[in-house]
Amino acid sequence: MSRVIGFTKSQGIYAHPYLHAACRRNADGDELCIILLMDALLNFSRQFLPDRRGGRTMDAPLVLSTMLDPLEIDGEAYNVDVVNRYPLEFYQAAMDCKLPSDIKIKRVEDLLNKPEQYEGLMFTHLSSNINQGPMVSAYKTLATMEEKLMAQLNIAKKFRCVDENDVAKLIIDKHFLKDLKGNLRKYSSQAFRCVSCNEKYLRPPLIGKCIKCGGKIIFTIAEGSVKKYFEHCMNLNRDYKLPPYLQQDLMILQRRIEGVFGKPDTKQISLSKF
């Protein structure tokens, strides 16, 4: 439970770091929703929740916390600095490229379980207007995944302390490969569905159309969802220096994808064009 103290022009919620970290799934840049208190108490019913597995419990507002205990929130908020100025040693250490852990700056973590955990958290820069920040997150203005990806890598290139090759590696390793391998595996054991009546089939009917309504039968997992991700991976592989193990992982994956979908068409061109 929290109190609304004002409105901003930005498409977002400004709140105490504790509140952001207390939200389910740590809504720190993605979408968040608020329910006015009386609305939750008067109008909410379990009956309104979707009837699917997960939908009834996962994101449903079934728990009401009246006290925000910093010990119960996501640990990310513990890393927030709470000083009003950085000492000279901090800047000297920065020039020497020391690790953040080598320099002692007071953080939320140092205040836990003390009265100070709720009061006197300081900051270094004053602002006269909360609307001076970005109004919309770049995650929303960039339409495609490719654009988001390029934006992330462009930032990585600008920072001297960030190795852009490492960022490319992490994106592939933690993000693309899992989805890609999962989709590829599911592709061969996928279900089919009718475009008109949404009837699901484990095997496509032999007559080639929906038994119920005669509609067209389509895949539930698209070939594109496998291939598109793989294209991104290969582009990153071309533009960045990836570790050999990951490169070989991609090569093996390429063979598996070609084994399922066939090799991409080679275009035949006339000798004169060549």
Ligand SMILES: [Zn+2]
């Ligand atoms: Zn049908």
